[in-house]
Amino acid sequence: MAHLHRHRRHLSQHDDSAAIFSPSVARIAASTARDWSYVDSWLASTFPPGRSVPSFERNPDTLKALLALAAANESADEERQLLARADAAALKQLEHHGRRREAPGPEGHGHGLRPGLLRSDLLTAIEHALPKEGRNALNSLANLAVQAGTTFPEPEDLGRNITNLQGSVFEMEQMIARVESLQRHIQREADQAAELLQDLQSDRYRPPSDLAKQNLDLQRKTKALSVHLPELQQRATACGASVDPPHPTIEGLAREEHDFLALLARKKELHVQMAAFDGLPSDPDMARGELDALRRQLQAFTSRRDAMFEGLVERESPVKRRR
Template sequence: MSTHLPPSAPPVIFSPSVARAAASTAKDWSYIDSWLLSKYAPLPAHIKVPSFERDPDTLKALLALAAANEAADDSRQQIADLESAALAKLNNTNNNTATSSPADQTVAAQEDPLTSTSTSTSAAETYQEAKTAILTSLSSSLTPSGKEALTSLSSLSQTLSLPPSRADPLHLASSLLSLSTELNNLEQTQQRLDLVNSHITRATASIDKLLFQLRKDQGYSPVAGLAKENLEVQRRIKTLTGQTLPQLTDRVANLASVVAVAESEGGAVGEEGGGGGEGMMTVEQVRREQEAYLELLRRKQELDVQLQPFQGLPPDTEQARRELEGLREELRSLTSRRDEAFEGLVEGGLSPEKEIRGRG
C-alpha cells in the first residue's frame, strides 16, 4: 500500500525504543543548551556560546561537566550560606555589645576577662579574625577532592593572570575555553605552515637540481658568439626599420591608390575594352583556365595508359618496327615448338592429362 506523505516530510519512527532514545537525547540537548545559556548570560555580549559538534560523545561530556558544575555550585552555595550565617551572628554579637550599658560591660568584663579583651578590639579586626577562623574551619573540613579542586582553581587563576574579582569558576571556564580555541587555531595554522614549508622545500630542491644539471650540461650553455650575433641582428633591424620600412610603406600606399583608381574606373574600361581591362584577370577567366588545365591533365592520363604497352621501344620508327618483327618471330617459334610437343605426346599414346598425372 503506497503512502501519501509529501517528499519533504520527516521520517516516522515506528520503534518505541528508538522513539524513547530520541526523546531522551532531545531532552538532554535541551538541558545542555539552557545550562550553557545560563552560564554565558552574565558574560559580555561579544562572548557567545561557541559552536561544537553535536554527537553522543560531546553530549556525554557536557552532561558530566554540567553535573560536576552543579555539584560545585551546591557546595559553593552551602559555604556562602555558612559564611553569611556566621557573619550575621557575629554582627548581632557586636551590636549587642555596642548597645549594652557601661555597667553591664563592666560586669561582663569582671565576670569574663576574655570577653572584655575582645570588646576592646575594633570591629574590623573582629571580622577578620572571624573570617580567618571560618576559612580555616572550612579548609580543615574539606575532602581531599575538594582541596584538590580548590588548589586547581587557584593555580588556574594564577596561570591565567586573572584578578581576584574574576577568579570565579565561570570566568575561569570562559578563559580556558578561549585559550583552547586559540590554541586549536594556532595548531591548525602551524600545520598549514608546515605543509607549505614542505612544498617550498621540495620545490627548492627540484630547482637546485635542475640548475645543477643546466650548469653541468654544456648543451644548455649559449653559443660563444651569440651575444655578438644578437647585437648584429639588432643593428640590422634598426637599419631596416629606419630605411627600408618607410620605402615599403610608401610603395604600399602607392599600390593602394592605384588599385582604388582602377576599381573606380573598372566599369568604363570594361565597356571600352570588352572585358575588365588589359592585363587584369577576372575570376571567371581563372575558372576557365583551371577547367582547361584539368581537361588536358585527364587527356594526358588517358594517353599514358595507351602508351604503357609500348614502353621500352626505341624512339626511332624503323628500329621499333624491326624489334616488333623480331618479337613476332619469337612468338611464332614458341608457338610451333608448343604444337610439335603436343603432337609428339599424342603420337606416343599419351594424352596431356595422363602426361601431367605421370609427371605428378
C-alpha cells in the first residue's frame, strides 16, 4: 500500500511538471502576457499624463473586452485620420484649381480667386463625389424642377405640383375614356348607317307599299309639334331659370344662413307658445273639455276675487250718517 501511494504521488508530480513545462501552455501564457502588455500600454496612453490607470480585476473576460475596445478605438482613429487626409487633399486640390484659374485684380497687383469659378469647382467636386444613388436623385430633382418651371425648387412646391399633375392626368384619363366610348357609339351608328345605305342602294331593295302614308303621317306630326314648339321653349326657359346654379356663391350661402337663423328663431317662439299646452291630452275633444274646465275654474276664481274685493271695499268705507 505504501508503495502504491508513493507511485501515485510520483505520477501526480510528473503531471504537474508536465503541465508547467508544456510548450502549448507556455505559448498561451506568453500570448496572454503580450496582450496584457498591449492593453496596459493602450490604457496608459489613453489617460492624461500624471494620472495612473485605476486597478481592475485581471481575468480572461476583462482582457477580451479591453482588446475589443482597443481595436475599435484604433479603427475609429484610423477612419478619422483617413477623413482628415481626404479633406486636406480635397482642399488642396480646390486651392490648386483656384490658383490656376485665378484672375488678375483691377490694378494688376496680386491675384484673387473668382467666387464663380470656386463655386463651380466646388459643385463639380461634390457632384463627382456623390454615389450613384445620390447622382440619380439629384438628376431626378433637377429634371423635375425644370419640367415644373421652378427656379428654386422646394419639396412642398414640387409635391403640390405632382399632386396637381396627378389630378390632371386622372381627369384626362376620364375624358379619354368618355371620348373613346362616344367614338365606339358613333362607329357603331356609322356601321349601321352604312349597312342601311348599302341595303337601300342594292337592287333587291323594294320600298314599302305604305310609304306615302308614312310620309303623310310624319308631315302631320311635324306640323303638330311645330305648333307646340314655342310653348315647349318657354317651359324649358322657365325650368332653366328656376334651377339653382351648380356652384354655391358666398351671397347665396349668406342668404340661406340668414333664412335658417330666422327659421330657428321662429321655431323657438312656437316652442314657447306650445309650452303652455304641454299638460293637455293629445285628443282634441278631451283637450277642449279640459280647457273648458280650466276656463270655468278661472271664472270661479275671478268671481271670488271680485266678491272679496267688494266686501273689503264695503268694510273699509265709512258708514253714511243719518240725517
